[in-house]
Structure formats: structure tokens, C-alpha cells
Amino acid sequence: MSAAVVDLRSDTLTGPTPGMLEAIAAAEVGDDVYGEDPEVNALEAEVAALFGHEAALFCPTGSMANVLGVRAVVPAGQEVLCDSMAHIVRAELGSHAVVGQVTTRTWQAARGAFEADVALAMAVPDAGPYFVSTAAIAIEDTHNFGGGTVQSVDELRRLRAGAQALGLSVHLDGARLWNAHVVTGVSFQEYGSFADTISVCLSKGLGAPVGSVLVSSAERIAEARIWRKRLGGGMRQAGILAAAGRYALKHHIERLAEDHAHAHAIATALAGVDSSIIEPELVQTNIVATTWPSATAAQAFIAGCTAEGIRVGAVGSRVVRLVTHLDIDEAAAGRAADVLPGIAKQALTA
Numbered sequence: 001m002s003a004a005v006v007d008l009r010s011d012t013l014t015g016p017t018p019g020m021l022e023a024i025a026a027a028e029v030g031d032d033v034y035g036e037d038p039e040v041n042a043l044e045a046e047v048a049a050l051f052g053h054e055a056a057l058f059c060p061t062g063s064m065a066n067v068l069g070v071r072a073v074v075p076a077g078q079e080v081l082c083d084s085m086a087h088i089v090r091a092e093l094g095s096h097a098v099v100g101q102v103t104t105r106t107w108q109a110a111r112g113a114f115e116a117d118v119a120l121a122m123a124v125p126d127a128g129p130y131f132v133s134t135a136a137i138a139i140e141d142t143h144n145f146g147g148g149t150v151q152s153v154d155e156l157r158r159l160r161a162g163a164q165a166l167g168l169s170v171h172l173d174g175a176r177l178w179n180a181h182v183v184t185g186v187s188f189q190e191y192g193s194f195a196d197t198i199s200v201c202l203s204k205g206l207g208a209p210v211g212s213v214l215v216s217s218a219e220r221i222a223e224a225r226i227w228r229k230r231l232g233g234g235m236r237q238a239g240i241l242a243a244a245g246r247y248a249l250k251h252h253i254e255r256l257a258e259d260h261a262h263a264h265a266i267a268t269a270l271a272g273v274d275s276s277i278i279e280p281e282l283v284q285t286n287i288v289a290t291t292w293p294s295a296t297a298a299q300a301f302i303a304g305c306t307a308e309g310i311r312v313g314a315v316g317s318r319v320v321r322l323v324t325h326l327d328i329d330e331a332a333a334g335r336a337a338d339v340l341p342g343i344a345k346q347a348l349t350a
């Protein structure tokens, strides 16, 4: 292995850029549990304003922002509806049940693309004494395990109107909402109008080392702040992290288009071997979710990649995910697109 490793396992793997390190070094800090960290306060005010909501809360992880957001709109013993591949139901280790005391029911959605009518038809608000009452519907945009799928803005609008008519809340897991914005051009103000609680990650494509932000009303955020501390998420001089996030918001949103172009190039190269692995037109953002005819072929592909210094991640027995990000430059993406077809060809004969 001569060239540097091209790590496509996740967009969480980025290191801070020199500009970001400068912002971290220059951060003015205080004790955030006392509400005295100027960088954290500024980040929370900026993100709340960006989405047109009253308040925001800096959280150590997106998982915590989601659990605080969902519990803010779903009383104990009631349910949140989401799709069967949603991060909140697959990848948060049951925290919504364990901590939030809420149950889930799920709908099936190809590539995670939701339809408002399907979600709304499942809802049973005020179900009476025998059935679980629905309190909220959760949507993920972009959809992670769906392969970076961008949700239809029309469907988001229809969901919002339908949920309001039924007295239901909407939680938007927007870990990669930045990527969706770059594709749709829809403003963050408008995305903000689609949901009661929104979580966004600073540590995915935006490239900050740590952190997510929960956005909602002042009242819900005040309560979420208590729950964050209750869960051990009260951080002290967190301004060094918030400063990285503020820098990322200024400098790393529009450049996500490069990650999308790199992902598309990689998908096109792989589809040239066999279009059943990936359909490039379905790669809308920075995630290339490849599907293999067998677990053996998937394992052979992963092993072949590793041998060539390209790291990729299994997200199912036959699904291997390749994710582009801030640390994958033109040359690294080009090398992946050059080398991957040969590896794929071999893997398909395994």
C-alpha cells in the first residue's frame, strides 16, 4: 500500500481543518452549565435563528439531540412513528424506549423516501384507553440507511399540514439536513417550518469534531436543557467545540456539493461493472449504498478495498456503504473511482 488510506466508512471521520483549529484556539470559553460559555451561547442563537425557531441546545451527539427532541414532543407511554430504517429506531440503542419511555411503530419506505399519506394514515392520536396514542411523526433528511436520500419538500409540507390537522408534532432528524439543503436549495428557514423539533449534526459532513444541535421552542429547549444535564450531557468549557461548529457552519455547507459530486463519480464507476450494485441516479448526496448479490461478495469487496488502502463500511450483510466527506479530496475520490471497479469485478466472482 503506497498511497494514503482513502477512508470512506463515514463522514464522521474528518479531522479539523487548519482554519477550524484556529477558530478552536481563539474560542472564548466559560462554564456552559452556568450558561456562561459565549461560543456555545452564540452557536445556539445562530442555529435557532437559522431555522426560524426560538431556541437551540448544543448536545454532545446527534443521538442525544434526537432523544431529547423526541421526548420533548412525545409524552411517556405514547408513540412516535418513523420508517423502519430510521436512525432513531435502528441506531440509537433503544434510547427512546429506555430514556424517553416512548414506543415506536414503523412504516416501510424504499430508500427511506417517505410519503406523508403513509405516515399520516398510521397515526392514531387520542387512541383511548386500549391503544397507544400517537404523539409525533419523525422524519430523517437526508436518510442515512436509505443511502443519503433527500426527502421530497412537497411531502414535508404535506406532512406538516396533515400533522397539524391531527394535533401531532413532527421531529426532523436532520443530521445531514445540510446535504439536503445543498441539493434542493430550500432555505433552512423553510426546513425549520416543517417541524417542531429538529436535530442537526455538526460532526458529519460539516467536519466539526463533536456536536449536534437541537432546535425548538424556548419552552421545549428549557426542558431539554434539564434532561441533557440529567443524562450527563452538561459540558463545561464546551466553547472549544462550539467554535468548531460555528466555523463549519460558515465555511463547510456549500462545499458539500463537492462531496456529492465525488459520491456520484464513485457510483458511476461501480455501476459500470454491474448496475445491480448501485444506480448512480439514486445517489443524491454523499452516501453510496452498494448492494451485493451475496454476503460473500460483499465481504470480498470489503477485503479487496482494504487491500488497496480503501476503507468501506458494512451496514448490512449485503450492503456496503461508501461515504464522501471533507477529507476526501478530488485526488482521493479519483483514486477510489479508478480502483473500485476492478475490486468489484473480482468480488462478484467470489
Ligand SMILES: *Cc1c(COP(=O)(O)O)cnc(C)c1O
Binding pocket: 060, 061, 062, 063, 064, 066, 087, 088, 140, 142, 143, 144, 173, 175, 176, 201, 204, 212
Ligand atoms: C449520525 C446520525 C445521527 C447521530 O449520531 P451520533 O453518532 O449520535 O452523533 C442521527 N441521525 C442520523 C440520521 C445520523 O446519520
